[in-house]
Amino acid sequence: MLFMTAKLDRNKLLIALGAVAILILAIILLLGGGSNQTAATANLSSNDARVDYLKGLGWEVHAAPAESGQVRIPKESSEVYDRYNDLQKAQGFDLRQYAGKTVERYVYKVTNYPNATEPVYATLLIYKNKVIGGDIVNTAPTGAIQGLQKAGSQ
DSSP: OOOOOOOOOHHHHHHHHHHHHHHHHHHHIIIIISTHHHHHHOOOOSHHHHHHHHHHTTOOBOSSOSEEEEEEOOSSOOHHHHHHHHHHHHTTOOGGGGTTOEEEEEEEEESOOTTOSSOEEEEEEEETTEEEEEEEEEOSTTOOEEOSSOTTOO
């Protein structure tokens, strides 16, 4: 029988354990420990439920959607689709599992976007009354697209 021993520096061990703890926390948050886990189970079949969902993410929106309709999730990947899906995956969604399916799309005008100079819209993608993706778009010339969670709200 062979036994091995090792002498560990206490400070290095604590640093390594801290790094492992941070890594585990990051994985949990990225894989569904965030607010979108409840989205997977929330029934968003009504407009009020969708507005409440956005409110829970920190957004105030007009009560009626600015636009609604159906969209088909592409079967084939493209550079634009992959970038959009990367945004979705970063917030706990993944559109690849819905490839080729038709989903509901609801767009709401956001009224509490910080320092907005142009309209800002929240888009929800809904399949079988569950959120499968979405984004916030600032339409200003220097605006950007971001995930659904409002910065600083949890």
